[in-house]
Amino acid sequence: MKPASLLFLCVANSARSQMAEGLARAMFPGLRIQSAGSRPSRVNPYAIEALAEAGLDITGHTSKSVETLAPASVDLVITLCAEEVCPLFLGKAERLHWPLQDPASEDPELSPEALRARFRATREELRRRLEALGRERGLA
Numbered sequence: 001m002k003p004a005s006l007l008f009l010c011v012a013n014s015a016r017s018q019m020a021e022g023l024a025r026a027m028f029p030g031l032r033i034q035s036a037g038s039r040p041s042r043v044n045p046y047a048i049e050a051l052a053e054a055g056l057d058i059t060g061h062t063s064k065s066v067e068t069l070a071p072a073s074v075d076l077v078i079t080l081c082a083e084e085v086c087p088l089f090l091g092k093a094e095r096l097h098w099p100l101q102d103p104a105s106e107d108p109e110l111s112p113e114a115l116r117a118r119f120r121a122t123r124e125e126l127r128r129r130l131e132a133l134g135r136e137r138g139l140a
Helices: 016-027 045-053 112-137
Strands: 005-010 032-037 076-079 094-097
Touching (some): 045 112
Parallel strands (some): 076 094
16 A cells, blocks of 8 residues: 655654664655654754765754654554664554664764764665555555
C-alpha cells in the first residue's frame, strides 16, 4: 500500500529520525514526512553534518514530541529504536520497525571523527532502507 505520509520515531528526535526525515523528504517529494520522539531534545550537529555531506540541509529541523502529532495525519510509522524503548504512536497507521543503533554517544573515548563515521553509517543504512521502501511501495 502506498502511504501518503510517513512518520519516523525514536526517543530524542535528534539523530536517526531527523536524518530519516531529511532523506525521505528528498527521496519522496509530495509525501508528508515527519519525525518525532518521546523525549525530544535538539537536532544533533553530527546529524546535520552527515546530511550536509549528502547535499541535504536540515539546519531548520527541530526536535518534536510525538504527543504533538495528530494520529490521523500519519499513514506509516517507522520506529528506529534499537536498544531503547521506542515511543508509542496512538493511531491506526501501519507500523514498521527498523532497529538502528543510536549513532550519538556521550562516550568520551569516541573521537569526533569516530562519531562522524557512526553518523555516516547510519545515514547510509537509512538511505538503503528508504530506497527499498520506495521500490516496495512505489514511492520513488
